[in-house]
Amino acid sequence: MLSIHHIAIICSDYERSRAFYRDILGFPVIREVYRAERDSWKCDLDAGKAQIELFSFPAPPPRPSRPEAQGLRHLAFNVDDLDGEVARLSAAGVVCEPIRVDEYTGQRFTFFADPDGLPLELYERLTAQSA
Known part of the structure; x- marks a missing residue:
């Protein structure tokens, strides 16, 4: 692969x-x-x-799409500026969950849904300054 x-x-x-x-x-x-x-x-x-x-x-x-349903859990996208992306999505009417921090990596992330309820995630990449 x-x-x-x-x-x-x-x-x-x-x-x-x-x-x-x-x-x-x-x-x-x-x-x-x-x-x-x-x-x-x-x-x-x-x-x-x-x-x-x-x-x-x-x-x-239809297919169950709750994050804990069997099968694909969610699709995650790398972003450099999580706050900026959340603000941009919010301005477009997309509701994002509160930003959380991954307890293992220390990286910030949030979830939102596509028009069919497919769970999507924004995962903030570490930059050289924050690494």
């Missing part, structure tokens, strides 16, 4: 999720295609060293 290539997310409302990941979180679109045989949109977003793939499918079944 070399690295993570992509994370795939099936959306209940493709337009709303695309706007959230592209416009609010700021991930640029690499490509977007409509697959008529599946009645499905697919949007590849640039997430740095990996991609996020957003999919639409007709009437996808």
Whole structure:
């Protein structure tokens, strides 16, 4: 294994999720295609060293997404300025949990949710000054 290539997310409302990941979180679109045989949109977003793939499918079944549900717990993004990102998300109407500190690394983090309730995390990277 070399690295993570992509994370795939099936959306209940493709337009709303695309706007959230592209416009609010700021991930640029690499490509977007409509697959008529599946009645499905697919949007590849640039997430740095990996991609996020957003999919639409007709009437996808809901999935439990509480952080302690079995399966994927959450998706975490590195940020350099946690306070600035929380303020930016809050200004866009995204509710973030109170900032916490990882008891093992000392790094700060917070959780929020995407339009379908998928748990997302912002994890503040250590800088040379704070290391």
